[in-house]
Amino acid sequence: MTSSTHRLRRTSAAAAILLSAAVACSPADGSASVAVPSPDAEVAGYCKALHKELPEKVIEDVPRRDASPESPYTAAWGDPAIVLRCGIERPAEAIDPDNNAVEVNGVGWVVDDRGDDGIRFISRYREAYVELLVPASYQADAGILVEFAKPVEKSIPKTIDD
Template sequence: MTSSYHRLFRTSAAAALLLSAAVACSPTDVTASSAVPTPSAEVAKYCEALHKELPEKVIENVGRTELSPESPLTAGWGDPAIVLRCGIDRPAEVGDPKANGVEVNGVSWVVDDRGEDGLRFITMYREAYLELLVPASYHADAGILVEFAKPVAKNIPKSLEDPKF
């Protein structure tokens, strides 16, 4: 009887350990990750100013979420995360004459529909390039850019550089 008791105890302890590991790894504890851009000091200053004025909520009242690593060059909303990265290198899409574009409240964006991966928006004609990645699960369109237009227009100066077509 003693050996059955020890076996039961070991099995229960192992199950409890696995359960606690599963809870520790649950989605509520997961922090989204995003590569942090490495812009020049001037561009980083624009991005840091922008970061302070980003909206707390975006489409469908989706609130801010933490990204890893934390940085004033990145921000996130929701789960899965809508991710903004400021100070990215100039993407090829910006100079593509076939790229879809949209202007929202004075801010121009390239719209890259990535199908099942969602939408990628990239600013144009600004001193810093921003990328906004919106997962397909949000069923978003360019309307999400309204939330970002005012802070971008205020903190990222217009560029004199035209895209090279």
């Protein structure tokens, strides 16, 4: 096994731990508990612009809901929560050429099918990284990205460096 394979496995394990921390149980007030990214000022500006453009409903009328703590870097829809986080650190999955990737309406995404835990989508080739976590109960596929492509395209500039 090569050292890069060891690094990738360690990175994957670390990503799994971060994912479990990213979406916790819903607080008593009914909002979705979400780990809030801490982007630098430039990325924060893109994320704030994205937050204003996000849809009120996704996947056949699943309504937007509060995320806790409230932040311009996070958003949630439905129960269980579909969670979006903007301004995450560049994950290894975003640059691995062997990962499953799609382009939807001009926005590139890595598709990380996590089986019973759902799907994790990570934006690619953008000045800010966006993560979308979709629980398996929604039986969603990359088609959900249509609802997020326009807001990402409008709010976050492309980059050639991924």
